[in-house]
Amino acid sequence: MNIDLTQGLLRDLGKLFENREDCNVVLRVGKNLDMSFHAHSIILKNRSEYFRYLITDYLKKESKLFKKEERRDYIVLDVPKISVDAFKIILRYIYTGYFSFNDNGINQEFLFDLIFAADELRLCDLVEFLQIHIVETNSNWIRNNLTKVYQLSLERNFVIIQDYCMKSLEKDPTMLFMSNNFFLLKESVLIKILKRDDLDLQEIDIWRYILKWGLEQDPPLILSDIKRWTNEEFYILEKRLHNLIPFIRFFSIPATQYYKEVRPFKNILPEKLREDIEAFYILSNNAPPPDALPPRKLYRRETIHRRQQMRDEINYNINYPTTNPRYSIIHLENPFQIDRNNITPTPAPPETPPYTLGNHKNISDSDIKTKNKLPIERENSPILNISDFKSSLINKHQAKRIIRWINDNKNFLVCGERVNNNSHVLELLSRGSRDGMFIGTFHSLCDNKGPTVIVAKVKESKNIIGGYNPNPWTSSNKWVKSAESFIFSFKSDGNREGIDDIILSRIKNPCAAIFDGDANYDVGFGLDLQLFLGTYERNYYEKKIMEEKRFTMEDYEVFLVKRVINE
The missing domain is CATH 3.30.710.10 (Potassium Channel Kv1.1; Chain A)
Known part of the structure; x- marks a missing residue:
């Protein structure tokens, strides 16, 4: 007991x-x-x-x-x-x-x-x-x-x-940065905050807050007319921000904002950093230096609110299709619709037949708005055959599988004549490990090119994820309707195609296929897969392609999809 x-x-x-x-x-x-x-x-x-x-x-x-x-x-x-x-x-x-x-x-x-x-x-x-x-x-x-x-x-x-x-x-970073006692934060605490990749603020806002912190230290500096500042005032500010500047991601700041808000303080930036920034903005297609910090993974309250607005808009368009939406949904041409100016003229039938989209609902010519000429390779021009395909992330078998998925939406007709849909060229437009993991770089290298396939390696896993956008990226900030887009996942370490390793998920709601945002938005597929943000949630595509809701891209590649046609 x-x-x-x-x-x-x-x-x-x-x-x-x-x-x-x-x-x-x-x-x-x-x-x-x-x-x-x-x-x-x-x-x-x-x-x-x-x-x-x-x-x-x-x-x-x-x-x-x-x-x-x-x-x-x-x-x-x-x-x-x-x-x-x-x-x-x-x-x-x-x-x-x-x-x-x-x-x-x-x-x-x-x-x-x-x-x-x-x-x-x-x-x-x-x-x-x-x-x-x-x-x-x-x-x-x-x-x-x-x-x-x-x-x-x-x-x-x-x-x-x-x-x-x-x-x-994470829900609202401004709670800290806009508090009355923000200037009392110690430098060591600020550095810990700035080191975070998931700090949910635009980089220009971070620069503004850090600048404010430096100005309000004792004795405070008066920012009335920066043109009248003395060398001593610049020296004091540089000493205060010296250990913070390396953790500000200047290459994520748009050029116009950099010119207006950062360049006036260029005297406090290290000389090499100034030169790298100027080269990045001035030289076309110039990538950030290899040692530049990657962009932050933005998941702001505004983003959450915007996503909910998008979600509401999609549902609204389905229920009230004749009402003008707050977000414009533009209907782009079929990815394999050949621009008529590049085809030998043929007498047009009384009524142009519709473009058959596999098992999906037909879209008539009246629904299609020409936006960009799609890239075409003639058989007598040098082409990259799939046998010559090279990628750091996927093998040839996986590339062929993606092409077959694209071709599954077959029987495309142009002016009533069938187009060969078996030959393709995959041209590498961008690679994160080579060009930088920046949304702005993505758009500068991939916008207005044509249909693209994006593949991404998930960090600390063997998973490859990605998707197919049959329309050009244009930074239009509009919803793009498509019945052919899809997302997918498979393992990165196999040389064979195993059934258990492959998941294909086609779009269920064409209105929600692609949001064609600019550098202020993520690159992704509808509300399902957001690549730079690193989020996945099954919404408008058929199948679940991964278990994780949050992930980090280790690397990504973007390929332009070109169709080879007979002369």
Whole structure:
């Protein structure tokens, strides 16, 4: 038979806290050490690693400095970093294990005095308990004091509070950067924030906030007319931002914004960085230097709101197809519709037959708007056969499989005549590891080219994912209707095509196939697959192509799809 009498034991130990009998430690507490507490060394040493070290060190020093008969009967320890009110509660907890939030005077501000004291005294269980209580019951107060709370959580490694703050920042980073106390953030804390790839702010906004932080340091610099700044003022600002500038991703800032808002402060940028930036903006198709930091993975509140608007618009267009949408959905030509100017003239029939889109719904000529001439290779011109295909991410078998998927939407007719759909050229337009993992670079190299296949390697996995856009990327910021687009996934390490390794997912709702955004939007396929953002959610394509909802692209390649036709 077992019996638990620990409550009685704790009650008796609590009596030691209430009287000074056999106390052998005097604790002088507070900034001015103007308050004394008495305690037992045996209790302090066994309950607190901090006191164990102080008492042991005190006794060692005393034994060296004084003879036994000259030593004091008690130990004197100074605790200047902890407030008197907080120490009263902490000392009672050390003796009794008791803590109550119902005690008078325990408000949000005082909770941080308590958790600081508990951490200083290495009371790990109490620190964890207080962290959980703070995030569960004081979320609004934390958000209103995010600068102070986040900085303390980093300095003290309060992991639970730190994680909570980061989740708040992921939802709305401006909570920190726009707070009144932002300028009080330490440089080391700012660097940790700037290092994050998932900091959800446009880079030009990050530059504005960091500039504001530098200007508001003591003594503040007045930004009235930058043209009238002296060399000394530029020197002061450069010293303040010197360690922060390497973590700002200048190559993600659009050229016009760089010219208006960054270039006036070019004197504070390192010379090599200035030269690299100017080369990037001035020289056509010039990629960022190899050591440039990649763009951040933006998933802003605006993006979430925009995605919901897009979702609502798609549903609205389905239910009310005759109503003009807020987001224009443009109907582009079939990817293999040959531009009529490149075909020997043939007498047109009374009515041009529709373009048959495999098993999908037919789209008549009246639905099709010519946008760009599609790339065509003649048989007598040099072409890249699939046997000569080279890629860093996929093998020839996988490339052939993608071509077959494109050809599955067969029986394309041009002016009533069948077009050969078996020969293709895959021309590499862009490779992330070669040209840079930048959305702006993607558009500069891939816009207005024609139909494209994008393949991407998922970091820390063997998965290859991607999709086919049968229409040119144009940065139109409009929805592009297509019944032929698809997304896919397969393993990257096999030389054979296994059924279990391949997933093809065709579009279910042509209105939601492609959002043709500019550099301010992600590159992807509808609302399902967002490549640079690294998100996947099955919405408007048939099958689920991967389990992960968040991922990171290790590399990507974009291929222009050209059809070879007979002369």
